[in-house]
Amino acid sequence: MKLSLTRKDEPMSQHTRDVMTAREVAVLLRVNIKTVYDAANQNSIPCRRMGRRVLFSHRAVMAWLETQGRVTLER
Numbered sequence: 001m002k003l004s005l006t007r008k009d010e011p012m013s014q015h016t017r018d019v020m021t022a023r024e025v026a027v028l029l030r031v032n033i034k035t036v037y038d039a040a041n042q043n044s045i046p047c048r049r050m051g052r053r054v055l056f057s058h059r060a061v062m063a064w065l066e067t068q069g070r071v072t073l074e075r
Contacts, residue, residue: 017058018057018058018059019055019056019057019058020055020056020057020058020061021053021054021055021056022036022037022040022054022056024056025045025056025061028058028061029061029065037054040054040056045061045064046060046061046063046064
């Protein structure tokens with residue numbers, strides 16, 4: 001299943017582009033959605049909770065990503 005972050009027939013406003021779901025963050029970061037929820041539950045990634053929903057600001061996620069250390073792959 002390919003996930004599209006936008007609907008091709010529907011232009012997105014700036015506000016809509018800034019608010020992302022956990023699934024959209026998972027696609028952006030190329031990780032499993034469970035990894036995103038785990039990070040949100042540990043307050044490791046910036047997010048806001050609205051009832052049962054967890055929402056993410058695209059700008060905040062990108063800024064958070066910039067502050068993370070480099071990942072070194074061990075062989």
